[in-house]
Amino acid sequence: NAGVTQTPKFQVLKTGQSMTLQCAQDMNHEYMSWYRQDPGMGLRLIHYSVGAGITDQGEVPNGYNVSRSTTEDFPLRLLSAAPSQTSVYFCASTSQGADGYTFGSGTRLTVV
Amino acid sequence: GENVEQHPSTLSVQEGDSAVIKCTYSDSASNYFPWYKQELGKRPQLIIDIRSNVGEKKDQRIAVTLNKTAKHFSLHITETQPEDSAVYFCAASDNNNDMRFGAGTRLTVKP
Numbered sequence A: 001n002a003g004v005t006q007t008p009k010f011q012v013l014k015t016g017q018s019m020t021l022q023c024a025q026d027m028n029h030e031y032m033s034w035y036r037q038d039p040g041m042g043l044r045l046i047h048y049s050v051g052a053g054i055t056d057q058g059e060v061p062n063g064y065n066v067s068r069s070t071t072e073d074f075p076l077r078l079l080s081a082a083p084s085q086t087s088v089y090f091c092a093s094t095s096q097g098a099d100g101y102t103f104g105s106g107t108r109l110t111v112v
Numbered sequence B: 001g002e003n004v005e006q007h008p009s010t011l012s013v014q015e016g017d018s019a020v021i022k023c024t025y026s027d028s029a030s031n032y033f034p035w036y037k038q039e040l041g042k043r044p045q046l047i048i049d050i051r052s053n054v055g056e057k058k059d060q061r062i063a064v065t066l067n068k069t070a071k072h073f074s075l076h077i078t079e080t081q082p083e084d085s086a087v088y089f090c091a092a093s094d095n096n097n098d099m100r101f102g103a104g105t106r107l108t109v110k111p
Helices: none
Strands: A004-007 A010-013 A019-025 A031-037 A043-051 A054-057 A064-066 A076-078 A087-094 A107-111 B004-007 B010-014 B019-025 B032-038 B045-051 B056-059 B062-067 B072-077 B086-094 B097-101 B105-110
Touching (some): A004 A087, A019 A031, A019 A087, A031 B097, B010 B019, B032 B062, B032 B097, B045 B056, B072 B086
Parallel strands (some): A010 A107, B010 B105
Antiparallel strands (some): A004 A019, A019 A076, A031 A043, A031 A087, B004 B019, B032 B045, B056 B062, B062 B072, B086 B105
């Protein structure tokens, strides 16, 4: 099993550009989430999904969209990148009753 | 939504000493409380967790305690070693949905 795979690992965007961060898991987990990590602020939940076709907002959803068309994939879209979205983004997945989330290796995004 | 507060933000101990990190949560519906360790440049890794039907759980040098009435839980690391140096995060959720994290504690273990 590859676990949770995130691409790309690094990305530099110009303000106003759009892009999609990819996340895929091969563990048949029903729950998937996106977090951003900023210094001193821990991991903040952007969006999460409890199954294919179902998504919901976390604590910092503005400026981001998600979709969950399959169990395996949960892409995160930045519609119009802003410098405030410079961060490290982690995708994570788990299943009901499992021991916590499995995290991907992260995407370091810089918006200039 | 759930709000998790974590203290202290930094903690420095001598090798061999114990370290304690404390978290509080706001949502009484939360029933799952994991702890993650994150080394520099790496992803968070689960080190121990506890569910609301248990008051304490141990795994070798690591233990977690939960006080549901007071809505707080703590991580205890005994006989600390330099390789325990990392950032530790607590989290809380209701059945693995909508998991919220504390701001993290940077633990430094001095040899």
